[in-house]
Amino acid sequence: MQLRYIDGPEVRITAYDRIFVNVEFFGGEVLTELEPRRLFPISGLTKYITLLDNEGNERAIIRNLNNLMPESRDAILDCLKEYYMIPRIKRLIKRTEKFKIWMWTVETDRGIYTFEIRNSFTAIKVLHDGRILILDANDNRYEIPDLNKLDKRSIRLILPDV
Amino acid sequence: MSIPRSMLTNKPVTESVRAATDELFGEDDPPLFAVVSDLNLNGCYDNSALFVTSQKLIAFDEENGIINLFFSQIKTAEVKRMYGNAVFKITTNDGKRTDILRFTYSVAEICDAVANFINHINSGEDIELELDMVRATYKNMRSFCPKCGRKLSNPDANCINCSGKSKVVSKLLIYIKPQLKRIIFSLILSMGSTAMALVPPYVTKIMVDEILPQSNKRLLAITVAALLGVYIVQYILGGCRAYLLRLAGDSMVTDLKKDIYAKAQHLPMSFYDKTSTGSVINRVNSDTAIIQTFMLRVTQEAVVQLFMLVGIVVIMFTMNWKLTLLSLAPVPIVICISKFFGKKIAPMYRRLWRRGTAISGLLADTIPAVRVIKSFTSEKRAVEKFSRYANDFLSESKKASKTATVFPHIITFMITSGSVIIWLVGGTWVIERPEALTLGLLVSFISYTSMFYTPVNFFANLNDSYQNALASAEKILDIINAEPETDFGKGKNKTGLKGKIEFRNVNFSFDRTKRVLTNVSFVINPGDIVGIVGTTGSGKTTLINLLMRFYENYEGEILVDGKNIKDIDLNFYRSQMGFVQQEPMMFRDTIINNIAYSNPNAHVEQVLHAAEIANAHGFISRLPDAYDTMLGERGVGLSGGEKQRISIARAVLKNPGLLIIDEATSAVDSETEKLIQEAIERLIRGRTTIMIAHRLSTLRKANRILVVDKGEIIENGSHEELMALQGKYYKLIQIQSMSEQVQAEIEAENFEMVR
The missing domain is CATH 2.30.270 (duf1285 protein fold)
Known part of the structure; x- marks a missing residue:
């Protein structure tokens, strides 16, 4: 065929x-x-x-x-x-952890939103072109187009997970 | 009328939505339930909601306003799942399609239920029955722990995460408890050896100030002998302590490994869908070793160093309090640097762990697949990939080690500087006021000062070890804290299964982005032989996975002999089932043990009998080591057909009431095929059997056939009935017949050529 x-x-x-x-x-x-x-x-x-x-x-x-x-x-x-509409994260406002569940509050191109990440190892994927793809506990996707273009604080908060 | 506060909803309706929609509901048709979403139709985070009454639906979002539709205007309602979110679509009677609500996947299951509700009401179903289904979905949706938000396996389940033992330390303390006697004895030895270690500097003072100036040889000999005795006792105690520690540490880590492995056995399949085997192996091996080192450091070294610290400080104060205060001056700075270091190194260790796990994952993936790598001559590619991963690890490790090595040196420098200050100040005092500070006292003090900084240094570095252990402990607790397979029916309904199976409106998805089974309902009677057919990815294996209780987060009910399978004791339930897999899994063990895996207590003759029924005895007995033949990993050494027959022998030996066969798709020669078919025929005799069938010959044995397509049962009947229907089954059979004919011709040609 x-x-x-x-x-x-x-x-x-x-x-x-x-x-x-x-x-x-x-x-x-x-x-x-x-x-x-x-x-x-x-x-x-x-x-x-x-x-x-x-x-x-x-x-x-x-x-x-x-x-x-x-x-x-x-x-x-x-x-x-x-x-393929997915929110692009512009800034990480808050990242807290309780009982091994990470709560991220982010500013995206579609507004501010808070979501959960259960297992950062599988939920956060770093691509070779510098993009970061994130899957939250409800299977929603987010993208960080370029980690290096985020502000310093956001980078510092994200770095342990990538 | 206003929207009732008690209305069924996934979360409270916001005031702005309430204000905009309140007046749209009549007294005679109040809203039955609502879906509160977090996106507007343009895909931005916003307040939006969908209200459903018995006659109409009302959708609202602040950007796009209100959509008000009566069910009578609606032809179909559907949920369209997209890449990052989903849309509730309505097709009206005039064929026009309208998006009425956009939502994140957090409410996808409810929207599915709403779409079903509308479609079913429109097709004349009973509203109360349909409402019950919606209520069940809401109830399932609310199965979250109110404390930590973790999803519970059942609305009534206890949250394993919040059961009071979630603290890392308390979780790990239970592994220390069994070793408490050894640890306490070891501590007593530590106190002894620490006390001995404090003696020599004091002896130095006596020697310098009293014995040497008096030239007293006898006293010198006695003092040196005593000093030697002190050293002997110190090192004997130290040796015994080290041995006990090793024993305690090894036992602790063995217990921890056993627990992780045991827990891993009871984790649901959904855990393994999302966690790589490499990461589990890494947790059992590397992480436990890191924890062991840390636990021993805390339980032993930390205590010893604390004794040492207190002992030295007391002695130093009694010798000269002014010099002691001078020695303590750098301590606050050391503590501050230590805290700063902890913050800096912790994320580095987390990253290092990720890189290490990636390497383990790659190994777990590629080493068992070494045959595939060789067959595609991909060795170079595999090595390059591994090198890339290893280099990533190295680069991360370099960063971490830079911080981890610089820090202790800063501390050591500060300690050394402290000693230099003592020499300067103390030396001046010895020269200017020898009556206040003797030379012996100064030398002895300097010895204590250097000894004092050993525990300080230890505690400063403990943070490094703590952060490293914490990263590992988190990963270990991910497994230990993970929700195991639920067994709400434990100890219940342990009566032999007759084999009546019923699926009632079963919906299932592995994740919220794609429905795998939709509204699956069917009944299988005891003794039925049922063939399940369908194209690849249609949901056949998922049906079996649900029946085997590998996944339990489905909607609807699955009943066996009229009992919900979730209410039957899990071990008993699975013990009643035989499962012949599509790709039989063999263990690295002898053939006899591989067959007896289903019934380890079986008599050897039962095993032989099972092998005979499975048409496996013949080929096994011709092997040089026959039943004692050691199989390689995953059954290396046997052909596909041979492994299938051993797998059938396993099922025969188990003698299950309910049999599930996932027929192998791989082609085997006609003779082997015949042997396998014979074995299957003998196996299924008198048992309720469900077969995922790929071959026409297998299907002919079935008295009922279910045709699965895109997660739905589209045809259900006997072979003859479905052939007469000329639907999907008819087409599949036609294709199958053609391919079997071609296969037969190819085999005939080969046979001619060989002859």
Whole structure:
């Protein structure tokens, strides 16, 4: 079975819903209500975007978003932005521990929030590009885009866990 | 009407939400329950809520206002889980889809229940019954310890974290208790040896001030002999003490290791889903050793050094109080530096622990997989990866050791400076006022001063050891404090299982981001042979995991013989089940012990009989060491088919009332396949059997078949019924038939070629 790749110019992609798109091939074929998802949500943000139908079956893969026409690219990017929306931590306001449960109060690009971390070893992942991904006790995700760009106090509070 | 304060809700409705929505509810249709969320529809942290009455729902967020919809306008309600949060979506009768509430995963389970509630009410289900389901979800949601917030396995469960023993020290003290006699005796020896250690400097004073100036050879000989005696006693006591300490320490750490291992056996599967085996191994081996060193330092060295400190200070004060105060001057500075050091080094040790655990994890991962590494000639890659991890550890260790080594040197420098001051001040006094301070007294005082700083130095460095031990203790207590598998039915319902199994509206997810089973309901009667089929990832194995009670945080009920499985004694329950795994796990032991693992007390002839039934006896008896053949790790030395038959023999020997078979997907040759099929046929005779089946031949033995797709049971019936239905099962069988035909042709070709 062959994977169906989209290289760019052969499709027009339009928004269907906040996280769905319609794909129209220039040959005439139309696929509706497809959900774009990253095949590499951590390591490749604009490459290899899979398009899933209602049943969760893959209908095509976009090799590189940058090769799409601007309108098509924007339609996909909007969906991805909506689907992969996670708070980006700008500042660590407070980090306390009780009974081995860590409470973090953070300032994010989406407001101030407090969450729990049960096991910092598995919940905090440091990536090679300097990003830090955090999973709280309720399975919500957060991202620190660049540890070194945080203020000194936040870095000092986070360092023991990374 | 205003929103009732007693309404079912996950957390209190904020005043702003209350004020905005109060007037939307009529007296005749009050809100039944509410979901209070923490995101608005734009994904920002904000107040929002979803209220549900018997006829409509009202969603509100401060950014986007109110959405008011009657159930009659709704076609479907669903929860769409996304990467970082989820959305409650409504499709109205005109086909329009609307997002009405965005929420973090903390309320995902409740939103699932709300979506089910709306869909079921719309399809004509009884509202009271549906409301009960919602109530159960809220109750489960509230199963948190009010003190520490940890999730409880059951609303009535005691919080293991807050059971009064959560302090690190008190947790570890229980390991010291059994060694108390040795420790106390060792302490007495320590007091003796410390007292002896304090004698020589005083003898120095007598020698310098009295014996040597008088040239009294006889007194000199007696004093030297006494000094020798003091040294002999001191070192004998020290030797005995060291031996006792070693014994106490080894026993303590052995007890600790045993407890961690025992606890690890009783932890739920969900713990292992999130914790690497490497980190568990690290805790059993390295961390316990660090704790051992620390506990011995605290129980012994600390006490000895304290005696020493007090003894020296008393002697010094009696000798010369002015010089003593001068000697004590650097102590406050040493304490301050020690505190500063503790704060600085603690995070470093935590980071070091993470790096160490990463290495253990890598080893636990790669060493057992050395065959895979070799087969892909990836040795170089594996070495490079290990080097990277080791270098990370080294780099972190360098940082920590810089701090850890600089600090004691600062302390030592200060101590030395203290001695220099004593020489300066004391020396001046000896020269100017020899009647106030003799030379012997000064020399003796200097000896005591250097001895005095040994305990000071010790206590300053104890912080380093304490911080290191604390990092390890935290990790050990993670296991010791972890919630074990719950067994609320302990000692209850220990009567033989007849084998009737019932799943009632079971919903399950490993984490909140993805539903694995949705509304699963079915009944299996005693003696039924049930095949479970479905594509990979459809939820077949999860069904079995729930039935085996590997996971208990599901919604709905699973009943066996009419009893909730959570109310049946866990050990008894599992002892009634036989489990033949897809990839049989063998232990590094003899074949006979591997078969008898299910029943260690079985007579040897029972083992032979089980092997014979499982079609394993033939190949075992042809091995040079037959049943005494030692298997390598994970059964190295046996083929896949042979391991499967040993696994079946294990199940035969256990003689369970309820049998679960996860059929191997790996292809074996037709002859082996036939032997395995025969063995399975003999095994399942007369027992309730659930088989995750991959082969057509296995499915034909089943009198009932459940088809699982995306976590739901989509078809349920006999082979004939489902074939007539021409649904998913029909398609799967067609694909299976084709692939078996191809397989048969390939085998026939190979056979021709060999012949």
